[in-house]
Amino acid sequence: xAKKIYYYISGLLLLALAYTPASSQTEVMAWGNxxxxxxxxxxxxxxxxxxxxxxxxxxxxxxxxxRQQTRFTRNGMTANVNSSVQRVTFEQxxxxxxxxxxxxxxxxxxxxxxSVEGVYYCIELPAKRYASGTVKAGNTSHQITALSAxxxxxxxxxxxxxxxxxxxxxxxxxxxxxxxxxxxxxSGNAVLYVQLMNGNLKKGRKGNLQFTITASGExxxxxxxxxxxxxxxxxxxxxxxxxxxxxxxxxxxQVIDYCLDNMRVAFGRVEMPWGTWDPAEDGKPLTDALTxxxxxxxxxxxxxxxxxxxxxxxxxxxxxxxxxxxxxDGQVRRRGGxxxxxxxxxxxxxxxQSLADYLVCLKALYGVExxxxxxxxxxIGIDVLHTAQxxxxxxxxxxxxxxxxxxxxxxxxxxxxxxxxxxxxxxxMQDPATRPYIAAVSFHSWRGCDDETLAKWAAASxxxxxxxxxxxxxxxxxxxxxxxxxxxxxxxxYEINLYVRIAAICQPLSILQWQYTADYSLLWGAGIFGxxxxxxxxxxxxNLRQLxxxxxxxxxxxxxxxxxxVNCAAFGNIATNEYAVHLVNNGAQRQAVIKGLPxxxxxxxxxxxxxxxxxxxxxxxRAADGTxxxxxxxxxxxxxxxxSLISE
Numbered sequence: 001x002a003k004k005i006y007y008y009i010s011g012l013l014l015l016a017l018a019y020t021p022a023s024s025q026t027e028v029m030a031w032g033n034x035x036x037x038x039x040x041x042x043x044x045x046x047x048x049x050x051x052x053x054x055x056x057x058x059x060x061x062x063x064x065x066x067r068q069q070t071r072f073t074r075n076g077m078t079a080n081v082n083s084s085v086q087r088v089t090f091e092q093x094x095x096x097x098x099x100x101x102x103x104x105x106x107x108x109x110x111x112x113x114x115s116v117e118g119v120y121y122c123i124e125l126p127a128k129r130y131a132s133g134t135v136k137a138g139n140t141s142h143q144i145t146a147l148s149a150x151x152x153x154x155x156x157x158x159x160x161x162x163x164x165x166x167x168x169x170x171x172x173x174x175x176x177x178x179x180x181x182x183x184x185x186x187s188g189n190a191v192l193y194v195q196l197m198n199g200n201l202k203k204g205r206k207g208n209l210q211f212t213i214t215a216s217g218e219x220x221x222x223x224x225x226x227x228x229x230x231x232x233x234x235x236x237x238x239x240x241x242x243x244x245x246x247x248x249x250x251x252x253x254q255v256i257d258y259c260l261d262n263m264r265v266a267f268g269r270v271e272m273p274w275g276t277w278d279p280a281e282d283g284k285p286l287t288d289a290l291t292x293x294x295x296x297x298x299x300x301x302x303x304x305x306x307x308x309x310x311x312x313x314x315x316x317x318x319x320x321x322x323x324x325x326x327x328x329d330g331q332v333r334r335r336g337g338x339x340x341x342x343x344x345x346x347x348x349x350x351x352x353q354s355l356a357d358y359l360v361c362l363k364a365l366y367g368v369e370x371x372x373x374x375x376x377x378x379x380i381g382i383d384v385l386h387t388a389q390x391x392x393x394x395x396x397x398x399x400x401x402x403x404x405x406x407x408x409x410x411x412x413x414x415x416x417x418x419x420x421x422x423x424x425x426x427x428x429m430q431d432p433a434t435r436p437y438i439a440a441v442s443f444h445s446w447r448g449c450d451d452e453t454l455a456k457w458a459a460a461s462x463x464x465x466x467x468x469x470x471x472x473x474x475x476x477x478x479x480x481x482x483x484x485x486x487x488x489x490x491x492x493x494y495e496i497n498l499y500v501r502i503a504a505i506c507q508p509l510s511i512l513q514w515q516y517t518a519d520y521s522l523l524w525g526a527g528i529f530g531x532x533x534x535x536x537x538x539x540x541x542x543n544l545r546q547l548x549x550x551x552x553x554x555x556x557x558x559x560x561x562x563x564x565x566v567n568c569a570a571f572g573n574i575a576t577n578e579y580a581v582h583l584v585n586n587g588a589q590r591q592a593v594i595k596g597l598p599x600x601x602x603x604x605x606x607x608x609x610x611x612x613x614x615x616x617x618x619x620x621x622r623a624a625d626g627t628x629x630x631x632x633x634x635x636x637x638x639x640x641x642x643x644s645l646i647s648e
Contacts, residue, residue: 026102026213028079028094030072030476030485031063037215039100041588041634044169044215047124050108052086053117055199061086062122065447065476072482087112088119088201100215108196109206119197121209123173125164125190133166135183135192147185154182162192169217176210219588224563224632226581228570228596233555235467235507237571240548241267241313242516243472244304245320246297251518251528254535256304258523259516260311262537263548267510268308269316269471272373273297274323275333278354281325281347286357289365306366314371316471316512317359318415320383326351333383340381352401359402359409369408372439373398374415374471379424382417392428399437410439413464415471419449422456429460438464440509444472448498454505467509470502474514483529486521489611489635492539496637497584499547503569507556513544542609546639549607551578559596566592566632577601578643585632592632594640599626601642610636 027035027043036045051062063070063085070083078095090108097103106121125133125144133144137157144166147155158180164171181194196207242265246252259265277298278285288294294302305315324333328342343351355373363369375394378386386394395411402409413434414425425441428434441461461468475495476485485491499511514520518528522541525533537545554571557579561568565587572579579597606618610633618638620630632638 025096025100026079026094027490028081028488029065029490030081030479030482031065031067031070032081032083032090032092033063034094034102034104034213035490037100037102037213038635039215039217039588040219041585042217042219043587044100044171044217045126045129046164046171047126049122049124050083050085050088050090050092050106051120051122051193052088053120055115055117057117066478070482072485074484074487084111086116088197097212102213104209104211104213106196106209107206108208110197110201110203112201113203114201116199116201118193118195118199119201120193121196122194123164123171123192124186125166125192127188127190129169130164130166130190131188133164133190135162135164135190137162137181142183144183144190147183147190149185151184154184156180156182164192169215172214172216174212174214179209220565221588221590222563223591223593224561224566224583224585225593225595226566226568226570226583227560228572228581228594229558230572230574230596230598232558233572233574234558235556236509237503237507237550237554237556238314238510239264239266239550239552240544241265241269241469241510241512243269243512243514244308244516245269245271245519246300246304246517248518251521251526254526255518255521255523255528256516258535258537259541260307263545264552265308265311265516265548266313266552267316267469267512268305268313269318269512270305270308271301272317272319272355272358273301273321274319274326274355274358275321277358279323279325281323281350285354286361289361294361294365302362302366302368305362305368305370309366309368315368316372316374316412316469317362317370317409318374318376318412318471319355320376322384323354326354338380339383340385341383342385348397352398355398356402356405356407359407360405363407372410372412373402374412374442376415377417377444378415379421380417388424388427391424392431392434395428395434395437396431399434403437410437412440412442412469412471413438413460413466415442415444417444418447419443419445419453419457420447422453422460425460429464435464438466440467440469442469442471444514445470445498445502445511446472446474446477448475448494451501451505454502458506461506468506469509470506470511472514473499473502473511474520480520483521486540487524487538489539492543493584493586493610493635493637495540496543496547497567497586500567500569500582500584500637503556503571503582504559504567537614539609539611539614542614543637545615546607546609546637547582549639549641550580550582551576551641551643554578554580563590566590576643579641581640581642583632583638583640585634585636585638587634589634590632592628592630592638594628594630595626597626597628597642599624600644601626602644604628604640604642606630606638606640608633608636608638610634
């Protein structure tokens with residue numbers, strides 16, 4: 001009870017320190033794509049992109065996540081992006097002018113001389129919303145249903161205004177000067193191509209495109225109903241976890257302290273600085289460490305593990321950078337990018353000894369027996385590269401070696417770079433000899449994925465009867481290059497949407513945020529990313545703070561939800577009669593009705609976070625049968641905590 005009261009009171013006190021980023025209605029991705037305009041929270045979706053099309057349409061290069069180097073900044077209501085595609089550079093500013101209206105200013109320049117089909121500014125219209133729509137310019141109008149899949153006869157338009165209409169929505173493009181455009185059918189979606197340059201690129205050739213986008217449409221405020229089934233509890237959710245890989249000595253400590261002091265962290269992952277621990281093949285790092293000769297960087301990493309373990313967390317130890325002696329001939333260790341380093345098969349036993357010595361030292365000197373070990377993202381080689389078969393062999397070989405050294409530490413199956421690389425774990429799943437040494441199945445959530453892919457990971461962990469862990473949680477692995485994106489409400493909304501979907505579909509033991517340090521920081525100011533002012537939480541921090549308020553040792557609970565605009569996850573610690581329901585409202589303000597919680601609960605609290613709310617209390621009404629009713633603010637993350645232990 002005291003702990004619960006502390007979290008509640010400290011949350012209210014921290015509201016005074018909350019930092020609210022600029023609230024924009026146009027969704028601008030860091031790489032320059034616009035994904036829609038929000039009206040009172042409801043998204044009128046479309047997606048723009050900057051494209052260079054090769055002659056004959058043999059290849060289309062376009063702006064997208066992790067597809068090019070980019071720079072993102074924001075100044076008030078204006079987002080700015082600088083980037084390039086195939087040596088055609090562009091600068092784009094997007095300014096929210098008024099409700100539903102954004103002004104776009106795009107300048108571009110060719111840094112090469114060659115022939116292409118053309119350079120275009122494109123707007124993709126998802127079939128789900130626009131399949132029965134029309135695109136009109138002047139007296140020319142095209143039905144989207146009339147677009148042929150072969151695109152042999154393009155539907156052309158020209159003029160200073162293009163209007164896109166579909167049931168319940170309209171997008172109006174008003175250009176400063178006349179443009180030439182055409183429509184294509186791409187995977188069932190209509191794509192409007194506005195020509196910027198023709199096929200004869202000349203180095204130094206440049207241009208400009210200025211226009212406004214006006215979005216209008218019906219606002220959906222229909223209530224959502226969530227029905228929870230407490231009779232069929234699923235898998236255990238220990239709680240939100242975090243990565244604590246130390247990289248920024250000047251700014252990491254303050255962020256780590258703040259996160260550990262102000263949210264419940266249930267799981268931890270730290271780095272094994274392998275190359276620093278054992279740099280010489282003829283060295284004896286364990287002997288040196290036990291006689292007081294421990295490298296400072298290694299010491300700090302072990303102390304981080306000890307700090308997490310002292311708080312009761314299981315700790316995963318992962319290795320990034322191998323020592324040079326452990327690499328196959330011709331492999332050179334470097335930093336940055338995808339290193340994809342192969343290990344020397346002839347030194348397998350020496351490699352096992354080196355890794356195990358570290359874990360023995362961690363246990364002997366710091367009292368931490370690692371829950372699991374992994375090579376970080378070995379499916380693509382950041383930095384050790386394994387084939388799927390080598391991954392299975394490593395689990396068997398190193399797992400048996402750890403057991404022979406008297407360690408209970410097991411291996412993560414996968415710890416993949418992305419959920420879409422599922423096939424990497426299949427050989428190990430199919431080999432019964434790996435099973436005694438698998439602690440958990442793990443993937444990283446960097447690029448998101450569809451529900452079907454998430455379900456495959458959940459099924460894999462159930463098949464092996466081990467937990468599923470999201471070893472690194474977030475949505476954009478390149479975001480450290482343009483850190484202002486961390487302040488965007490859109491970024492925070494997409495991130496929490498992914499976590500709630502994962503929680504509902506995968507039922508993981510934990511989602512480990514990347515990171516609870518200054519890298520991809522949840523906090524701002526105090527020198528982080530070069531910023532000034534006091535240390536302060538961002539919208540992302542408050543989202544995770546709410547998710548971390550899920551009662552400890554809760555089971556995932558099945559539910560139904562009748563609105564696709566709302567993502568949900570439900571948890572319950574049935575033994576202590578504590579429950580949490582998490583809801584992400586991706587649209588306008590609406591009412592939520594929650595059914596299925598015990599009617600006898602004596603304490604109910606709800607909190608909301610969005611661009612203007614930082615874990616703000618929300619009023620909840622309760623009927624005699626336990627049904628809860630509350631309002632969901634627009635584009636918000638709302639958490640309901642219901643417990644017989646909370647006094648109202």
